[in-house]
Amino acid sequence: xxxxxxxxxxxxxxxxxxxxxxxxxxxxxxxxxxxxxxxxxxxxxxxxxxxxxxxxxxxxxxxxxxxxxxxxxxxxxxxxxxxxxxxxxxxxxxxxxxxxxxxxxxxxxxxxxxxxxxxxxxxxxxxxxxxxxxxxxxxxxxxxxxxx
Amino acid sequence: xxxxxxxxxxxxxxxxxxxxxxxxxxxxxxxxxxxxxxxxxxxxxxxxxxxxxxxxxxxxxxxxxxxxxxxxxxxxxxxxxxxxxxxxxxxxxxxxxxxxxxxxxxxxxxxxxxxxxxxxxxxxxxxxxxxxxxxxxxxxxxxxxxxxxxxxxxxxxxxxxxxxxxxxxxxxxxxxxxxxxxxxxxxxxxxxxxxxxxxxxxxxxxxxxxxxxxxxxxxxxxxxxxxxxxxxxxxxxxxxxxxxxxxxxxxxxxxxxxxxxxxxxxxxxxxxxxxxxxxxxxxxxxxxxxxxxxxxxxxxxxxxxxxxxxxxxxxxxxxxxxxxxxxxxxxxxxxxxxxxxxxxxxxxxxxxxxxxxxxxx
Numbered sequence: 001x002x003x004x005x006x007x008x009x010x011x012x013x014x015x016x017x018x019x020x021x022x023x024x025x026x027x028x029x030x031x032x033x034x035x036x037x038x039x040x041x042x043x044x045x046x047x048x049x050x051x052x053x054x055x056x057x058x059x060x061x062x063x064x065x066x067x068x069x070x071x072x073x074x075x076x077x078x079x080x081x082x083x084x085x086x087x088x089x090x091x092x093x094x095x096x097x098x099x100x101x102x103x104x105x106x107x108x109x110x111x112x113x114x115x116x117x118x119x120x121x122x123x124x125x126x127x128x129x130x131x132x133x134x135x136x137x138x139x140x141x142x143x144x145x146x147x148x
Numbered sequence: 149x150x151x152x153x154x155x156x157x158x159x160x161x162x163x164x165x166x167x168x169x170x171x172x173x174x175x176x177x178x179x180x181x182x183x184x185x186x187x188x189x190x191x192x193x194x195x196x197x198x199x200x201x202x203x204x205x206x207x208x209x210x211x212x213x214x215x216x217x218x219x220x221x222x223x224x225x226x227x228x229x230x231x232x233x234x235x236x237x238x239x240x241x242x243x244x245x246x247x248x249x250x251x252x253x254x255x256x257x258x259x260x261x262x263x264x265x266x267x268x269x270x271x272x273x274x275x276x277x278x279x280x281x282x283x284x285x286x287x288x289x290x291x292x293x294x295x296x297x298x299x300x301x302x303x304x305x306x307x308x309x310x311x312x313x314x315x316x317x318x319x320x321x322x323x324x325x326x327x328x329x330x331x332x333x334x335x336x337x338x339x340x341x342x343x344x345x346x347x348x349x350x351x352x353x354x355x356x357x358x359x360x361x362x363x364x365x366x367x368x369x370x371x372x373x374x375x376x377x378x379x380x381x382x383x384x385x386x387x388x389x390x391x392x393x394x395x396x397x398x399x400x401x402x403x404x405x406x407x408x409x410x411x412x413x414x415x416x417x418x419x420x421x422x423x424x425x426x427x428x429x430x431x432x433x434x435x436x437x438x439x440x441x442x443x444x445x446x447x448x449x450x451x452x453x454x455x456x457x458x459x460x461x462x463x464x465x466x467x468x469x470x471x472x473x474x475x476x477x478x479x480x481x482x483x484x485x486x487x488x489x490x491x492x493x494x495x496x497x498x499x500x501x502x503x504x505x506x507x508x509x
Contacts, residue, residue, distance in 0.1 A: 006390050014380075014393035047230060048383050048394065049238040049326065050203065052346075052424045054338055056303050056403065058317025060241040061324045061339035063346050064426055066203035066381065068236055068394055083236070083385055085395030086204065127248060128297060134250050135294025137266040141258060 004103055012102055012116045016095035017084040019119045024094045027115045034107075037073035037080070037097050043089035045069045075100035171216045185209040194398070194427025195219055199468060200226030201328075201347040203397050203426050220349075220468050227469055240382040240391050241321075244401050244424070245303050247377040254304050255371040256405060262301025267376055269430075304373035305403050305420060314418045315408065336459050341443050345436045346425055348466030354431060356456040357438030365442045365454035369421065372405040376428055400425050402433035406441050411449050419448065 016024065028034070047065040054061055071082045071092040080100025082092045098115060101107050172179065186193055186209035196208040200223040207226055215221035251267025254260055266272075268291075308314035324339035332340060345353060360367040379399050382391040404421035408414075421441025423433035442456035455461055465471060 017393055017395045046234040046236045048236050051239050051241040053241045055317035055420045055422045056244050059320045061342045062326050064201040083392050083394055131297030132293035133291045134265050134298040135296050136292040139264040
């Protein structure tokens, strides 16, 4: 079994962390069903202390907490983990299930193409639209023309 | 001294029922949903998250609904809720240079890499009440889109630091103090001060920041940069051993640039006041940056002459939840305390009256 490299796994976890539960479930519904995973850690909501840096680039300081939901499941040999912002337990459970399934090379390509890629595309499209709105508010300075 | 008094349960229960009725208001008017508050009062939500020191838009909106729009009460509810949750750990420090920008302005440089991006701002509005908003069901205005999307942009302070004109921040990854675990102690280090200010009352920070501009603290600040946008939060779960992205949070950052006349060991240069807050909180981030700089007086060898430079005064009074608790506790029964004051006063009066005729003779 080819283990995914960490960078690849980080990427799909990042996409799942930004996806709503219904979106993930909707895309999964179009694929062959995944087996029922064994729950190692049921979805649990807690806090992560968010840190900033003094002056933006100095030493760390504690800014404040955020809600985070985590979950861990086992599917075959693979343990899937999820840590997602917010309190959506269904999202965390689906993200953990997918993290486990994506570690299986026999399933990986279909799940990357059927779930992760479409989610990543939607997220990128939303980011691009916002970046274009920001661009419309960019100030174009111009020097006053001297009239001849 | 407080004495437990029985009775009043029925009155309390009736008072709470009436509170609930007034919270809902006229039942003929449609009820506000939490989603409506979250979407349509985003700045109130942001303030509650900042002062409640807990980033969760839905919970903050729910707290606002429950608190009838009293934002300090809402922040209190959020702080109370957070104590019921376990702490998984601390995030990797945010990298604000990689912020997905909605707004980014500088008052010190006109032309800078990435440009001046106004974003969704109240600046330049005329502050005239818009009665069109009172007519519901108006068509939704959509924001225009530009052609060259805004990407990441370097921090303005980085440009000055590279030239050697800006004091470099002490880098490093020392474990910062945490006010939710250890109470404040003095002298308070800058990490603890920033945590305190980040969740401090906006009105208090604003007034203190304003005081530094008006001569109480001798500040001559420039807005080096304000940026608003989304940053990715990364957290390293011990069972994984590598950082995973939890998602993105909205954040506002302000860098105030201040002159520093130099010392025996350091040349004259610019120094930073730093503000970082959850959500869209520009006024709050600016005020925080002003107060952060004022509180650096001691480390920079400046005279401490003004309230905003007095760390104990500022940090002990910035938290509106502690402040409201202590101010509002005065409403609670102090019957026995007051009885003893009454007794005291009567004794003094009697003694004074007894002395009077003698003095007249």
